[in-house]
Amino acid sequence: MRAxxxxxxxxxxxxxxxxxxxxxGGQSGRPVELIVTGGTxxxxxxxxxxxxxxxxxxxxxxxxxxxPADEVARQFSAKERIDVRGQVVLPGLINTxxxxxxxxxxxxxDDFTLEEWLTKYIFPAEARTVSPEFVRxxxxxxxxxxxxxxxxxxxxxxxxxxxxxxxxxxSGLRAVLGQSVIKFPVKDAKTPEEAxxxxxxxxxxxxxxxxxxxxxxxxxxTTVEPGTLKAAxxxxxxxxxxxxxxxxxxxxEVKAVQAARGxxxxxxxxxxxxxxxxxxxxxxxxxxxxxxxxxxxxxxGVAHNPESNMKLASGIAxxxxxxxxxxxxxxxxxxxxxxxxLDMFEAMRFAALLHKVGTMNPQAMPAQxxxxxxxxxxxxxxxxxxxxxxxxxxxxxxxxxxxxDGARQTPMFSPASHLVYVTRGDDVRTTIVAGKVLMRDRQVxxxxxxxxxxxxxxMADQVRAALQAPDGKGK
Amino acid sequence: MRAxxxxxxxxxxxxxxxxxxxxxGGQSGRPVELIVTGGTxxxxxxxxxxxxxxxxxxxxxxxxxxxPADEVARQFSAKERIDVRGQVVLPGLINTxxxxxxxxxxxxxDDFTLEEWLTKYIFPAEARTVSPEFVRxxxxxxxxxxxxxxxxxxxxxxxxxxxxxxxxxxSGLRAVLGQSVIKFPVKDAKTPEEAxxxxxxxxxxxxxxxxxxxxxxxxxxTTVEPGTLKAAxxxxxxxxxxxxxxxxxxxxEVKAVQAARGxxxxxxxxxxxxxxxxxxxxxxxxxxxxxxxxxxxxxxGVAHNPESNMKLASGIAxxxxxxxxxxxxxxxxxxxxxxxxLDMFEAMRFAALLHKVGTMNPQAMPAQxxxxxxxxxxxxxxxxxxxxxxxxxxxxxxxxxxxxDGARQTPMFSPASHLVYVTRGDDVRTTIVAGKVLMRDRQVxxxxxxxxxxxxxxMADQVRAALQAPDGKGK
Numbered sequence: 024m025r026a027x028x029x030x031x032x033x034x035x036x037x038x039x040x041x042x043x044x045x046x047x048g049g050q051s052g053r054p055v056e057l058i059v060t061g062g063t064x065x066x067x068x069x070x071x072x073x074x075x076x077x078x079x080x081x082x083x084x085x086x087x088x089x090x091p092a093d094e095v096a097r098q099f100s101a102k103e104r105i106d107v108r109g110q111v112v113l114p115g116l117i118n119t120x121x122x123x124x125x126x127x128x129x130x131x132x133d134d135f136t137l138e139e140w141l142t143k144y145i146f147p148a149e150a151r152t153v154s155p156e157f158v159r160x161x162x163x164x165x166x167x168x169x170x171x172x173x174x175x176x177x178x179x180x181x182x183x184x185x186x187x188x189x190x191x192x193x194s195g196l197r198a199v200l201g202q203s204v205i206k207f208p209v210k211d212a213k214t215p216e217e218a219x220x221x222x223x224x225x226x227x228x229x230x231x232x233x234x235x236x237x238x239x240x241x242x243x244x245t246t247v248e249p250g251t252l253k254a255a256x257x258x259x260x261x262x263x264x265x266x267x268x269x270x271x272x273x274x275x276e277v278k279a280v281q282a283a284r285g286x287x288x289x290x291x292x293x294x295x296x297x298x299x300x301x302x303x304x305x306x307x308x309x310x311x312x313x314x315x316x317x318x319x320x321x322x323x324g325v326a327h328n329p330e331s332n333m334k335l336a337s338g339i340a341x342x343x344x345x346x347x348x349x350x351x352x353x354x355x356x357x358x359x360x361x362x363x364x365l366d367m368f369e370a371m372r373f374a375a376l377l378h379k380v381g382t383m384n385p386q387a388m389p390a391q392x393x394x395x396x397x398x399x400x401x402x403x404x405x406x407x408x409x410x411x412x413x414x415x416x417x418x419x420x421x422x423x424x425x426x427x428d429g430a431r432q433t434p435m436f437s438p439a440s441h442l443v444y445v446t447r448g449d450d451v452r453t454t455i456v457a458g459k460v461l462m463r464d465r466q467v468x469x470x471x472x473x474x475x476x477x478x479x480x481x482m483a484d485q486v487r488a489a490l491q492a493p494d495g496k497g498k
Numbered sequence: 499m500r501a502x503x504x505x506x507x508x509x510x511x512x513x514x515x516x517x518x519x520x521x522x523g524g525q526s527g528r529p530v531e532l533i534v535t536g537g538t539x540x541x542x543x544x545x546x547x548x549x550x551x552x553x554x555x556x557x558x559x560x561x562x563x564x565x566p567a568d569e570v571a572r573q574f575s576a577k578e579r580i581d582v583r584g585q586v587v588l589p590g591l592i593n594t595x596x597x598x599x600x601x602x603x604x605x606x607x608d609d610f611t612l613e614e615w616l617t618k619y620i621f622p623a624e625a626r627t628v629s630p631e632f633v634r635x636x637x638x639x640x641x642x643x644x645x646x647x648x649x650x651x652x653x654x655x656x657x658x659x660x661x662x663x664x665x666x667x668x669s670g671l672r673a674v675l676g677q678s679v680i681k682f683p684v685k686d687a688k689t690p691e692e693a694x695x696x697x698x699x700x701x702x703x704x705x706x707x708x709x710x711x712x713x714x715x716x717x718x719x720t721t722v723e724p725g726t727l728k729a730a731x732x733x734x735x736x737x738x739x740x741x742x743x744x745x746x747x748x749x750x751e752v753k754a755v756q757a758a759r760g761x762x763x764x765x766x767x768x769x770x771x772x773x774x775x776x777x778x779x780x781x782x783x784x785x786x787x788x789x790x791x792x793x794x795x796x797x798x799g800v801a802h803n804p805e806s807n808m809k810l811a812s813g814i815a816x817x818x819x820x821x822x823x824x825x826x827x828x829x830x831x832x833x834x835x836x837x838x839x840l841d842m843f844e845a846m847r848f849a850a851l852l853h854k855v856g857t858m859n860p861q862a863m864p865a866q867x868x869x870x871x872x873x874x875x876x877x878x879x880x881x882x883x884x885x886x887x888x889x890x891x892x893x894x895x896x897x898x899x900x901x902x903d904g905a906r907q908t909p910m911f912s913p914a915s916h917l918v919y920v921t922r923g924d925d926v927r928t929t930i931v932a933g934k935v936l937m938r939d940r941q942v943x944x945x946x947x948x949x950x951x952x953x954x955x956x957m958a959d960q961v962r963a964a965l966q967a968p969d970g971k972g973k
Contacts, residue, residue, distance in 0.1 A: 483909030
């Protein structure tokens, strides 16, 4: 499946190159569906190429060319043009870890200890409200927020993942979606065996979808038994899909695994063969050097969630060291219940500032590196590095345009600095996934914004009622 | 001067109370200039009062009443009403430390060591470009950004402070403005003596202004000689105005003062009598317990700047401990060159998350406390606690209204949580200072927005040119 995709991509890339060569000097260029033109194109390719007054030509969902606007105009004629003069054009942002429907719990309970937060609020709320309807409404809201803030791809771990996939598909976003497997009875599975069966059905249903990558998501080393972990790995490998898992989020988790298994979480999972296949681990706040070597060698994508780690006081992940050791690091927001939003610009800003103070080195994570985490490196962490993460001919046309004329963005000396240190998701003007315009001039085109917000508010009333009910355990 | 202000305030407060009592039951209420009505009023008073569907009546620049909308409507009739249904009404935010004109250097040079940043970029840029014209244009831009993001009062330390005061006055913002005194020759003074003379002229010119509080700002314990520090204190006390100073920002500063003076910066300044009078110290990242006791006893306002401290890798200030020890803590952005914006919502969010991970305690700085730092506590840190910082009858009418209907703010369980964890300056809809509407429906009324941005961009071209000139020392 992936080999086929890579081959098709290579063919597209060659075709694009040939077209570029052939069409040079031609009077009217080759017709393409869409040209985004006139902005400063921050390609995020390996050379860090930035093209002032650049353009991106798009056809069949794929980037046909990236270059100076006048050159692209000579080579291609577009059915549709989006003029983004004064804006920055950037690859769509990649959120490598979230729980989309948890937007419905945002701000429900903050500033508690993790234990109190989970047992008094989140678990009771989930036990009473999570349903296919709940995840559909929550995913809609999350998708709206992501489209509005420039995220084009997200990785998710939650329940009723098939319903999440349906809602995601309608929104137009690209996603890696992991059906949760956990040892406790949950709303979509009474046992881990049932969850694995559900996961297999989910994977077989979606495995050929061009924008949805189905996955299996054993919750964490402490909440899934070793046999189930092995079965999840086998399932993922059977269909060549990723396995998603939480890893070493807190010091307590590391202590618990050390006590029960005599090894760090990473090394315990290595002993089970869990990393032998495409994997994405979230958090990894508490790793030792041997853990990092394993994750680098096994090419495990690792999602860093600075805001969640700060808010829950989990700790500061050694991300600059991860990168130095060759780990595939990406950036995420985590669920909105512990962030409390899905804005990847905020995630970049928090990452860039946190690691400077965390290492007492103001050069620890330059703006450009934070941008890489949210784009190219994030794509690589998801195993999608050949398809997304940079603006290059042959890749999927996932891109955003960002306004740069606000008072807080004036004056402008460096696009990378402004993107990381002063830009918000609200500055995004256009969001495009696989060549499809999901938002234009801040109008979301794939969803009825007001209906999504109304449904979310009604569902929140149910959450409130559930927590206030006699057995809701809430205050 | 302050005693007179307090007396007037007390009279106004009594009058307001009497009016409230008298007008109850009246058919048409007492006429006032403005009523802001229909929002959720987060008063930030000591009791933490929140009034759903509340209103604020304003007359003569002063808050006449705060209460349920229907009650206020019975008691007052307004010349002008601003309906803010669905929004939150909050005291204007108070930025206790910035260098307003440095917005013109934002993003000019990031991700350098402090030494390299200062010597290669900021100092050469300042030496070549800082002028009355520069600070006027920079202050305009900063004021525009602050009005647009809900800051109503700021404390400033820079050069040509009289020109900063003129620009601030025109913008309508309230400010505590400190004329810098430093031992090196700078653009507005060849010697510290000249700077002190300039500071005295500045203070006498502005001391009776209702919204501008002039101040003297000796730069830092390492950059001002002891004699000058004493003279600055004497000058401040002569006119009963504040003294502003940087304090214990980096470990290196503490080491240098220890080596040169045999004491911590705080204790060295205590030995000079520097804290004997109204004082505001910025940063205080590196304090020991004795330092904290001194600052608490001397009632020194202390400005915490989480983003700058993170970006420059200065360290994590012990703010929860400050508060526990009774220090007058406020929140600031620092100059935009080290932040890179002046958004106090971001400052709250960074403070709330930083101290959780910094202490490994998710309850270290609850949302409500971050809000207090940006409002009531900030006012107290500036010595303006009797005038601003909360929405209470008798206080100055400095308030903002904040939209709460964005996707990332949906659903809404708690205003305090949303204000700190998901709100941005861009969500502010109305900004009012001393009863004057500076921004309404995001239209800034006191400035020509486009002209301000254009002037700033032209000045940035000069900064760029100065750094590229043969002796500019920039790359």
